[in-house]
Amino acid sequence: MIEVDHLTKRYGPHTAVEDVTFRCETGTVTGFLGPNGAGKSTTMRMICGMTPPSSGGATVAGRPYRELPNPGREIGVLLDASAQHAGRTGRETLTLAARTMGVDRGQVAAKLDLVGLNDTAARRRVGAYSLGMRQRLGLALALLGDPRVLILDEPANGLDPEGIFWMRGLLRDFADRGGTVLLSSHLLREVEAVADRLVVIGGGTVVAQGGKDELLAGAGTLVRARDQHALRLTLDRAALPATAGADGGFVVRAEPGEVGQAAADAGLVLTELRPAGAGGLEQLFLTLTAGASTKEAVR
Amino acid sequence: MTTATAPTTAPRRHEPVVSGPSLARLTGVELRKLADTRAGRWLLVTIGLIAAAIVVVQLFVVEPEDQSFTAFFTPSLLPVGLLLPVLGILSITGEWSQRTALTTFALVPRRQRVIVAKLAAVVLAALGSVLVSLVVAAVGTLAARATGGAGAWTFDWQLLPYAAVFQVANVLMGAGFGLLLLNTPLAIVTYLLLPTVWSVLSAMITALREPAGWLDTSLTMEPLLGPDVTAGQWGRLGVSLAVWMVLPLAAGLLRTLRREVS
Numbered sequence: 001m002i003e004v005d006h007l008t009k010r011y012g013p014h015t016a017v018e019d020v021t022f023r024c025e026t027g028t029v030t031g032f033l034g035p036n037g038a039g040k041s042t043t044m045r046m047i048c049g050m051t052p053p054s055s056g057g058a059t060v061a062g063r064p065y066r067e068l069p070n071p072g073r074e075i076g077v078l079l080d081a082s083a084q085h086a087g088r089t090g091r092e093t094l095t096l097a098a099r100t101m102g103v104d105r106g107q108v109a110a111k112l113d114l115v116g117l118n119d120t121a122a123r124r125r126v127g128a129y130s131l132g133m134r135q136r137l138g139l140a141l142a143l144l145g146d147p148r149v150l151i152l153d154e155p156a157n158g159l160d161p162e163g164i165f166w167m168r169g170l171l172r173d174f175a176d177r178g179g180t181v182l183l184s185s186h187l188l189r190e191v192e193a194v195a196d197r198l199v200v201i202g203g204g205t206v207v208a209q210g211g212k213d214e215l216l217a218g219a220g221t222l223v224r225a226r227d228q229h230a231l232r233l234t235l236d237r238a239a240l241p242a243t244a245g246a247d248g249g250f251v252v253r254a255e256p257g258e259v260g261q262a263a264a265d266a267g268l269v270l271t272e273l274r275p276a277g278a279g280g281l282e283q284l285f286l287t288l289t290a291g292a293s294t295k296e297a298v299r
Numbered sequence: 300m301t302t303a304t305a306p307t308t309a310p311r312r313h314e315p316v317v318s319g320p321s322l323a324r325l326t327g328v329e330l331r332k333l334a335d336t337r338a339g340r341w342l343l344v345t346i347g348l349i350a351a352a353i354v355v356v357q358l359f360v361v362e363p364e365d366q367s368f369t370a371f372f373t374p375s376l377l378p379v380g381l382l383l384p385v386l387g388i389l390s391i392t393g394e395w396s397q398r399t400a401l402t403t404f405a406l407v408p409r410r411q412r413v414i415v416a417k418l419a420a421v422v423l424a425a426l427g428s429v430l431v432s433l434v435v436a437a438v439g440t441l442a443a444r445a446t447g448g449a450g451a452w453t454f455d456w457q458l459l460p461y462a463a464v465f466q467v468a469n470v471l472m473g474a475g476f477g478l479l480l481l482n483t484p485l486a487i488v489t490y491l492l493l494p495t496v497w498s499v500l501s502a503m504i505t506a507l508r509e510p511a512g513w514l515d516t517s518l519t520m521e522p523l524l525g526p527d528v529t530a531g532q533w534g535r536l537g538v539s540l541a542v543w544m545v546l547p548l549a550a551g552l553l554r555t556l557r558r559e560v561s
Contacts, residue, residue, distance in 0.1 A: 041561075045559075045560070045561060048405055048408075049404070049408045050401065050404060050405070050559065050560040050561065051559045051560070051561070052557070052559070065408055066408040066409065067408075068408065069318055069319035070318060070319045070320065070406075071405065071406065071408060072405070072406045077405040079401050079405070080398065080401055080561075082398070083397075083398035083399065083400075083401040083402065084397070084398075084399060084402070085336060085393070085397040085399050086397065087336035087337050087338055087339075087397075088335055088336055092335050093402075096328055096331060096332065096335070097402065097406060099324065099327065099328050099331070100320055100324070100325065100328050100403075100406045100407060101320065101406060102320060102324065141402065
């Protein structure tokens with residue numbers, strides 16, 4: 001289990017992470033979503049004791065990370081797949097970690113096999129690895145101590161579609177056997193398929209969190225009209241917060257009934273009116289990249 | 300927990316009894332890290348080769364009757380002592396330049412333990428280098444006998460602890476610079492420039508000559524290569540090492556503990 005409690009990180013006047021609070025329950029996969037620079041990595045680094053928080057705290061398996069005697073045996077961490085010594089072989093990288101944790105040497109080969117790095121790849125130096133291979137090595141490293149918790153920062157980065165599919169299965173299986181997974185991504189689709197819960201972060205603050213289904217359901221209403229301009233005016237007049245979708249419609253933070261009523265009152269002809277579903281979350285997600293004004297749009 | 304053993308086939312341990320890695324284990328890992336990359340291996344090989352090369356040179360330049368074990372041993376310490384600090388620097392800064400600190404500190408979040416293990420590893424390497432110097436001196440002595448030199452096995456045993464102090468101080472000074480600056484080229488250049496800066500400055504400024512006797516490690520460490528070190532010389536050595544070894548190590552440790560890893 002991971003508990004993040006009011007984590008805040010300031011760099012001078014700039015606040016990278018502000019008052020982030022969430023929990024990752026045992027047996028679940030939590031998707032940590034946000035555009036680049038939203039504060040995902042900073043939050044994860046704070047959870048793992050790499051970055052001292054300005055205020056707030058986090059515990060993993062009931063303790064602050066830095067107080068865990070042998071964290072590799074309880075928590076598998078992959079913060080940056082590229083952060084490996086280019087001159088070491090894949091196998092040597094794992095061997096060092098196995099020795100540090102006191103893990104049986106046989107596990108090195110077993111985990112390399114598990115992530116699909118064959119003997120030839122294991123003998124090559126990490127400097128010659130592709131990003132996808134580094135991600136696999138990083139995942140092997142995270143799994144090496146047979147942990148109960150996984151913290152993975154953008155693990156799908158650089159993996160091919162087959163690799164992403166494989167990783168989803170692996171993480172799902174890990175959670176189903178009683179593990180806890182926190183994985184970050186800037187791609188909603190990537191996380192949607194595997195996560196039970198979502199924590200959406202933008203501009204350093206959590207803008208939405210909850211069960212995936214609940215979030216997708218509450219993601220607003222997609223509405224389209226013949227006269228898009230009149231629809232915009234109508235929605236504004238009815239004080240319904242709307243954002244323009246990429247393909248002409250609007251995503252409105254309200255129930256379809258409310259939106260339909262407003263349109264009917266204005267005598268507008270609608271061509272589409274439905275719960276936005278994943279599209280709505282994606283819309284929310286896109287608007288996050290637009291900047292700080294998003295926070296208001298979401299609330 | 301002596302009788303209860305979890306079946307090995309269990310998918311996960313529900314109650315993991317895990318103790319942290321001991322310092323001995325961590326030191327072993329750090330020793331391995333010194334040699335498991337091409338760059339690291341070559342640095343170690345170079346240190347050995349240079350010690351050997353010095354002995355070969357001695358065979359040619361030293362008068363045959365003066366070719367003793369000591370005459371081979373002492374000169375091999377200097378070039379090795381020049382490279383050991385680089386080993387000390389790299390063992391620390393490599394974690395940051397290659398960003399492996401992210402993995403290292405994820406596995407051992409008590410960073411001071413990693414640092415202590417690293418220092419222990421480089422100290423062991425420094426002591427190992429003294430052994431290498433002994434071996435090449437022995438080989439040199441045998442070669443001298445074979446080529447008509449005196450090849451006397453004379454050796455003042457006092458030289459051995461002095462040599463150990465000399466090399467350990469060298470490697471720890473390097474590690475201190477690495478720990479403080481956390482940047483490979485910066486640490487190496489600063490470390491190597493320092494003695495030159497001392498000699499240039501004290502040549503220009505007479506007021507610096509007296510402090511140099513207490514602070515310039517290239518002067519204060521010199522007596523360690525001779526058969527006797529006086530109390531006054533130990534004092535000067537202690538002061539210079541406090542400034543160039545203890546201080547960087549302490550400040551560097553603080554910096555490393557607080558530094559954000561990314």
